[in-house]
Amino acid sequence: MVSVPARRKRATIHDVAVEAGVSRGTVSRVVNDEPYVSASARAAIEAAIEKVGYVPNNAARSLVMQRSQAVGFIVHEPHSLFLEDPNIGEILLGANTALSDADYQMVCLIIDSERDTARVARYLSGGFVDGVIIVSARQHDPITRVVEKLGLPTAFVGHPPDLRDLPFVGIDNRRSARDLTERLLATGRQRVGMIAAALDRDSGADRLAGFTDALGERFDPALVASVPLYAYAAGVEGMRELLHRSPDIDGVFAASDAVAAGALEALRDAGRSVPGDVGVVGFDDSAWARRTQPPLSTVHQPASGLGAGAAELVLQQLRGEATPVGGLLLHTPIVWRASA
Amino acid sequence: MVSVPARRKRATIHDVAVEAGVSRGTVSRVVNDEPYVSASARAAIEAAIEKVGYVPNNAARSLVMQRSQAVGFIVHEPHSLFLEDPNIGEILLGANTALSDADYQMVCLIIDSERDTARVARYLSGGFVDGVIIVSARQHDPITRVVEKLGLPTAFVGHPPDLRDLPFVGIDNRRSARDLTERLLATGRQRVGMIAAALDRDSGADRLAGFTDALGERFDPALVASVPLYAYAAGVEGMRELLHRSPDIDGVFAASDAVAAGALEALRDAGRSVPGDVGVVGFDDSAWARRTQPPLSTVHQPASGLGAGAAELVLQQLRGEATPVGGLLLHTPIVWRASA
DNA sequence: TTGTATGCGTTATCAA
């Protein structure tokens, strides 16, 4: 038993016009809620629209209007993002809400291969979107180059590493890390280390810089373990290494909550109590932070604010307004819980 | 210091044609890799394309071709999905890979409000996509009705509750739940309960049905706690209730891994050991399953296979092939770990 | 092998 889908051909403005006995122009005015159309004409046209089942053709509309009323949201490295980054969902939702309020359709495009890169580049170039939001851009990114050459209104979430003068919204990782570390030091810890992660990324490097800022003279490179990813497993490993190198460690700044959760496991395995023997702090205030035992002290990422801010930056350009060069830095409050 | 983006107007085929000294038709042939174009003309045109910076206009192309080479991926209830459902990311990636291989652009659309619903419906109606994948459809969903009326090639991930004869790909929740429960019973547990979740959804109701199937005569309604969501916090609460009602409980089927993780916490708080005092099993084989202590016995969801399967169903229709009525049920192996 | 002409479904500019 099989079924072949019925693809009836779609009614056009022309069909509505003949059905209602008016011209195409008048139908168009009704469809777009424009003034200067008589009540009788409007009624007839609305009935005709209903009768023939007319729905406007966006392709035709955007061809003549030269805009699509859509904004792209590009997600790179989906593996690490979707499966690790606890914030991507909220960033998406924040951006969607802001765009939706301005009556723009957000279309999310995933780049997961070379082929995707090329296809998405074509998609963006082809006029299917009026602007674009890019998360986690990499250096020398082809997509970044495309939107730049096209002059497409763009906003980045996080610094685009090689393009400082494009609009972006982010947080001050360095400053946040410094403040958090200082807070940890203020609890009286003597040997404070860090599990640094993703040092090839801006955020990772900045968090380490903030940590060293806070420690100043007391900074000891032996107390820094570096792991490749913001991941739970990486946190386990990093903490083990730290414990091995400096058994007297009594404080740890983990580069993310996921990393901190892993560190907690390693500490538990090693028989250390938290926060008794060791104080632990994370970063992100993601779902992890409230689920660990004890819950994590951390710094809050305004994830949905990042999405909304990026959307706003794009909308500004779409409205033809000037946008501040450089970036928008959002506030990141410290959330102090029981892990330190 | 502000910057106003430079929006240079885009070159068209016409511009390329005059630059290369040929006709528009020939340029079009080159752009689309068609035969019957001389090497000299091709060379001149390619040079001209480069020089004027031509990129094809998708809106115009899809207007004349009557297709966009794009497939929509609709995400409903993003709050519970993105923030709770550990599978959505993999489903997305699986679908994207399959569509990408067929040279289709996947565009992911989020529905987070009434307004979104209307806008997405317009977007789909307007010819911006040739087909659509829908996850977690709800009863009497406006979007479902729209694609149905449009005759747009569609596939659902999970049953569309009220439309059994539309193509979908899913898993057999009932059978999987039954098999898992039987496996749990086989370990010798005497008082086996369930934390049922999301009973208003197909998956939730089916998992409960499978549980009762397995218990048969031994089913005791007092051993079933119902919670609204597939969430960690719900698991904590559900387990507490179960312990309160039946302190002699020695086995629990939690409706999802997140729920099971919550249950584990409640059991720990109550001083019960797992799997010593109580055997616990989950559902999904999500990231939770490997992170809990002890790791969860559970049933594996072929998440990326679900996405790929749905994409394939849409592609079949796009190719004009007949599609099997009803659904595609994927295999769900049991993964036995240490929690039971 | 190449050029020309027509149409895809809209919006927008005029006259009427």
Place this chain on the structure above:
DNA sequence: TTGATAACGCATACAA
């Protein structure tokens, strides 16, 4: 208030 008519940028059948 309405109706013609010209774009919008491209693909394509047909003519050359």
